[in-house]
Amino acid sequence: LATMALGAAAQNYPDKPVTIVVPFAAGGPTDKVARDLAEAIRKPLGGQVIIENVAGAGGTLGHTKVAKASPDGYTLLLAHVAMATAPALYRKLQYDALNDFEYLGLINEVPMTLIARPTMPANNFAELAKWVDANKGKINLANAGLGSASHLCGLLFQQSMKVDMTTVPYKGTGPAMTDLIGGQVDLMCDQTTNTLSQIEGNKVKAYGVTTTKHLSIPALSKLPTLDEAGLKGFNVTIWHGLYAPKGTPKAVLDKVNGALKTALKDAEFHKREEALGAVIVGDARVNPAEHKKFVEAEIAKWGPAIKAAGQYAD
Numbered sequence: 001l002a003t004m005a006l007g008a009a010a011q012n013y014p015d016k017p018v019t020i021v022v023p024f025a026a027g028g029p030t031d032k033v034a035r036d037l038a039e040a041i042r043k044p045l046g047g048q049v050i051i052e053n054v055a056g057a058g059g060t061l062g063h064t065k066v067a068k069a070s071p072d073g074y075t076l077l078l079a080h081v082a083m084a085t086a087p088a089l090y091r092k093l094q095y096d097a098l099n100d101f102e103y104l105g106l107i108n109e110v111p112m113t114l115i116a117r118p119t120m121p122a123n124n125f126a127e128l129a130k131w132v133d134a135n136k137g138k139i140n141l142a143n144a145g146l147g148s149a150s151h152l153c154g155l156l157f158q159q160s161m162k163v164d165m166t167t168v169p170y171k172g173t174g175p176a177m178t179d180l181i182g183g184q185v186d187l188m189c190d191q192t193t194n195t196l197s198q199i200e201g202n203k204v205k206a207y208g209v210t211t212t213k214h215l216s217i218p219a220l221s222k223l224p225t226l227d228e229a230g231l232k233g234f235n236v237t238i239w240h241g242l243y244a245p246k247g248t249p250k251a252v253l254d255k256v257n258g259a260l261k262t263a264l265k266d267a268e269f270h271k272r273e274e275a276l277g278a279v280i281v282g283d284a285r286v287n288p289a290e291h292k293k294f295v296e297a298e299i300a301k302w303g304p305a306i307k308a309a310g311q312y313a314d
């Protein structure tokens with residue numbers, strides 16, 4: 001009888017609002033992708049989609065909430081590279097990144113930019129590198145908590161510069177950006193979906209992009225890649241994917257994955273995301289199996305760099 005009830009529920013899915021949990025504060029890059037996706041997936045999914053920001057601990061609070069949510073398809077997670085970095089950072093992670101979630105497909109990939117407060121005296125990467133060397137021990141680097149994209153990029157930046165900086169964690173790079181613009185912190189590495197408008201508005205200073213290819217958006221096209229600017233091999237792109245709790249019925253997963261694929265083809269979604277430098281995934285990683293394989297490879301890729309930093313959270 002229970003199986004029949006589950007089957008019926010799956011057939012009628014969704015018959016109430018679907019929540020997408022965003023594991024960072026409103027106003028940041030993760031929140032931005034989620035709200036753009038919610039707009040595009042609402043129609044193909046056939047129901048109301050609401051965003052719930054559950055911030056803290058580098059995104060792992062939000063991940064944990066969804067891992068433990070009832071597997072009925074009404075609580076989904078939009079998460080990024082923190083799914084791959086948290087396992088190497090958190091000794092008491094409350095979930096298993098690969099086995100406590102159903103993988104619903106990869107959404108986009110977003111480049112990052114290295115930016116500074118508007119009062120930073122350096123006007124290009126070479127001058128910034130000199131400033132960093134001259135201010136060792138006094139530099140404040142903002143991020144969105146241990147395991148966040150901004151944390152990962154900041155970690156690699158410190159390792160490449162061989163300089164330890166004081167990291168100032170926020171609940172997301174939305175709130176962090178406010179303090180950077182206000183000059184409370186010196187530097188931040190953040191996704192173009194959050195930094196483009198601030199760079200165009202001269203609210204922050206930009207020194208380079210974290211991808212190995214130059215970006216085509218005019219305000220970013222003259223920025224060097226950090227790789228060519230001197231941080232050999234620097235290459236960071238932030239991906240976002242959709243997840244459900246393990247055990248969500250297959251009929252529900254198929255419906256959500258189908259709606260996601262339709263949303264990723266939505267012209268308005270492409271326009272909004274690409275205007276900010278994001279690239280929508282158009283390959284097999286929109287399928288659950290390939291999405292999971294990709295994250296497994298990302299866990300293996302980022303583990304060593306993170307372990308080398310020797311930063312852990314309990």
Ligand code: MLT
Pocket residue numbers: 024025027028029030031143144147148149150151171172173174190191
């Ligand atoms: C991050 O640094 O992980 C994200 O940019 C945080 C956010 O989306 O606010």
